[in-house]
Amino acid sequence: MDSHELMMKAADALAEDDLKEAERLFLMASETDSTSYLPFYNLGVLASDQERLEEALSYLEKALSIEEDDADILTALGTVHLKSCRDSEAEKLFRKALELGESEVLYNNLGTLFFRRKDYNEAKRLFRKALEINPDYHEARENIALANFYLAMLT
DSSP states (O other): HHHHHHHHHHHHHHTTTTTHHHHHHHHHHHHHHHOOOHHHHHHHHHHTTTHHHHHHHHHHHHHHHHHHHHHHHHHHHHHHHOOOTTHHHHHHHHHHHHHOOHHHHHHHHHHHHHTTTOOHHHHHHHHHHHHHHHHOOOOHHHHHHHHHHHHHHHH
C-alpha cells in the first residue's frame, strides 16, 4: 500500500473512532513516505488529543520541518505548548500561524493564553473572534461565559 492509501485507511479508522488503528496506519504512512508532513501532523494531533504531549511535540516538529509555513501545524504545535504550560512558546507559534491564516481554534487558544494572564477582556475579544469564524464553536462560547464570570467577580 502506498502512503496515500494508508492515509485514506487511517482517516476511515478515525471516522470509526479506532484511534489505535488510525495511529498504526499513520505510522506506516510516515515510514512509506517520510517527505510528507501529513502523517506526522496527524500522529501529533492524535498524541496531543491523548495528552501524550512530548510525543506530540516530536511528531509536530517533524511535520513543521517538512512544511514550515502551515498554519494548522503551527496551531497544533502551539496547542501542545499551551497544554504543557509553555505559554510564551505557544504564543509565538499562534502569532506566526495567525500571519498565515485565521481559525477558530487559533483564536480560542490565544484567548486561553490571555485568560491565564488574567486579561479577561482580551481573552473575551479573542473568543468572540473564534465565534465569528465558527458560530457553532461550543468551546469558545463556554470560554466567553467563563471570562464574563471572572470579569463580573472583579467588579
